[in-house]
Amino acid sequence: MSYMPLRKNEKYLPWLCLGPGLILSLGIIIVPVFWLFKLSLYESNAFGQIKGFSGYIHFAEVISDPVFIKVTIRSFFWTFFVVSGTIAISVPVAIILNQEFFGKSIARIIVMLPWAISLTMSAIVWKWILNGEYGLLNLGLLDLGIIASSISFLSDSSVAFALEVFIGIIVSVPFTVVIFLSGLTSIPGDIYQSSALEGASNFQSFKRLTLPFLKPYINIAVVLNIIYVFNSFPVIWVITEGGPGNETDLLVTYLYKLAFRMNRLGEASVISIFMFIFLIGFTLFYLKLTGNEKKQGI
């Protein structure tokens, strides 16, 4: 099918149609980013009212803040573990859900259900589950005789953070499975039949057929998950508020505390700019990477 070229007087039609949406989107993106840069370069009071030019002072303050360094490293760990865990779980889950079996639709609904619940609500439920006295996890372990007395899961930062990573994975799986399922349905079924005739094992057809077909979907899932997870606020905030002692803080929770708990809006803006630059840079890098792969015909 060939597309019809636009007539001369219709040359501007796409721009006319796209215009309002484009202006709105740019307004929504550019105005806050402009204010972010302004707040980072100016002295402002606790209420965001600009006072005077301060130059790079806020940048220097953020970079010399030891908590910021720790929080940055933790944010990268958080993103790496949650995204890799999510992908590792979602691929097999999507493959299973793509098979024909009894109760398939119910299984699909169960996997997708957490997606229908807001992230904050899921986090609140997990907070109850992990409660040190009456949490379901404690009660279950006590009933099974695995532990003798209840454990305070969230009082120690390393345990709390590991659990938060686990919860981060659980809440990210449904969305990722949806992406993979759409990828799997696009793979023609007959190629598996041919490969079976040629004597390919299940693992071989997964490695040689499923994975290459799924690769663009994995790419998009990685990019989107990194953006969502790196910016994710509710899980950490609801469960530990970044505590105890800033030890489960991520960049996004730390900048919230700086801005609205400590009234240091300038420094919070600097962190926000760093996050913005990282995500833009990462997305461009990743797009370039996947673009090169396409050119090479992988």
Place this chain on the structure above:
Amino acid sequence: MGSEMFWANKILFKNSLTVLIFFILGFESVGFAKKTLRFTVPYYSNKTQPYFESLAKQFEKKFPESRMQIEIVNWDVLMQKLTTDISAGKNADMAIIGTRQMPDFVREGITASLDNRLSKSFFQRFNPSILKENRFSKEIHGLPAAASARGLFYNKSLFKKAGVSKPPSNWKELLEAAKKLSSIKNIYGFGVQGKEIETDIYFYYALWSYGGEIINKEGLSGLNSPEAIKAANIFKTIIKEGYSQKGVTAYSRNDLENLFLSGRLAMFITGPFFNGSLKKKAPNLKYGIAPIPSGGKSITYAGSDSVIVFRNSKHKDLVNGFLKIMYENQNRIDFSKGEGFLPVLQSVSGDKYFQTFELKSFAQMMANARFLPAISGWEGVSEITKSGLQSLYLGKKSVKEALVDTSHKVNKILKKNKKAH
């Protein structure tokens, strides 16, 4: 045909635009026919909204040409809402905030001085020591909206079971009592708060009682002092010896309240508002209220919230009219009854509601009340202290190390912000 279509579209476009403009104007005129008075109120309990809505009805009855909009906001996000509203110039006419948050508002010229707006006799009805906290450079910038003290709640049945005859009057007695109480299976002697709002204040109870200060005479942090070390050692001992609940850094004030309600916590410190929960959720629990243990000084923390009026409010007369309604005696009694707060008006403190054991115990403690220092940047000091205490309670830092480190960070903020008083 093309040009006909063009003109048809143009007419259609014009008509649509006209309809749209009328639509918007129509909404505008409906929305702004009456003057709207906006009031941002933090959420105290599920009774907060109905109470303020009833005040709004009284106001609208008295000022039929106006309407009142009550905006209930959670405490956790109150500052976020006010900050964004103020920076966008879209703030309400009035708001209730913590009195300790006021210095930043006053310093930045956000609040209006109330001296010339209301009569002298109006101010004279307030409890002077609470009203004093709202005075900045001789001008009154807020009206006390809620006041509370803190006391030691103790479970009488558990005390009897452990053979503890009376509530501890000092920290040494508290340690002894907590030891006996925590020897009962599944019972915690004394609850230590290690998370969220007022975690720092829980520490200040001991600090103040030993004669320490949050900010010393030189205007620096009082955390690097012998009194602070004594206070920290008390909490450290309680945690180390297992007299408190396990994993204190996972417990907010609300968590401690729930633990006490379940009958598993023998003692902890909180305010009069907890009486309501006890009556509703654990009506059979026998409890007593005692002053906070002394370390040489008898103290309580007086927490108070204030109504502020924004300087950019264009409804001066309506604001005054509303405040007069809000501070009618009966309305104030109803507020205290709903939320369990102490009276802020002298004119109602004689009411029989405030003579019950639950509130009278607290009212008596108010004689030794300590307020938080009125400094700008308080929220930052509080947040840093909370973090420092958490690392102490977790055993990640020694007492000396945690206190010195926290005091350095606090001093950094203090030097940055000048005192507003």
